[in-house]
Amino acid sequence: MNNTKRVEILKRLRENNPNPQTELNWNSPFELLIAVLLSAQATDVSVNKATAKLYPVANTPKSILDLGVDGVKEYIKTIGLFNSKAENVIKTCRILVEQHNSEVPENREALEALPGVGRKTANVVLNTAFGWPTIAVDTHIYRVSNRTKLAMGKTVDNVEQKLLKVIPKEFKLDVHHWLILHGRYTCVARKPRCGSCIIEDLCEYATKTEL
Template identity: 60%
Template structure:
């Protein structure tokens, strides 16, 4: 795929959704950090249902530690892998208090030292909470990057590095959200909604499907 085609793709994404953001609900960097840790192998919807209750009771490291393992796990138990995530969140809270004055660190190195935080989670925090032009490659972005030809790669790190190289600078900050939403609602894994795709004439996927019916939330219909 050439640079002109990529530029047009992201121009269309921006026209359809000028101000994309995460679908996780949060008010502070710390709340976002907790939500992203909980979101691994879980839907944003299930995380939001849990964090609405959690953050109403505790939304600082000190308050979450005060809940204890039982109290926290009871609030997030409907989320997959909740026991491991509970332990990681509590350990992360302890490190934030001890090493960062209860604040979320703003560097990848320090973020990745926190339990339950890998490269993808660090990229989400840096991008969404702190405004850095990072791209967190999840399964949706990996699929879209490869399927469309925007940035094909054999693994998530290769795709991330390629996206950071080929996505035009003007679009780099929001590329993460556009690609996730596009993969979540349009370029689906099993049956992509090619007939409703705003970039279907630019996409290089060889097996396009124009037989699907559009069944997505109205808020994301233009993504």
């Protein structure tokens, strides 16, 4: 895909959604961190339902640590992999209390050292909570980037590096929100809704549908 077409795609996505937001509910960097940690292999809707009950009771590292693993499980048991996630939440909270003065570090290495936090989660927190121009590539973004040929790669890391290289600076802060929402609601996995897509004429996907 040439750069002119790529920029036009980004302009349309921006015009359609000038101020994109994550669909996870959060009011502090810590709440966002926990929500993203819980969202692995789970929907944002299911995470929001759990945190809507958890956060009014405990929304700081110390207060969640006080709940203990079993206490956290009670709030997140409707989410997939809740046993291991509860363990990671408690371990993460302990590290935040003991090593970071109960604050979420604005530092990639420190974030990725937290249990259950990988590069994608760190990217989301750095971008959404701290305004870094990072691009968190999940399955939706991987699919949209390859299908449209916006940025092609064989792995999520490949796609992330390609996006970071080809996306102009003015779009980098918001592009992962645009792409994840586009993949979630329009460029869906099984039958992409090409007929209602605002970038259909620019997309280089070979097998378009009429949906």
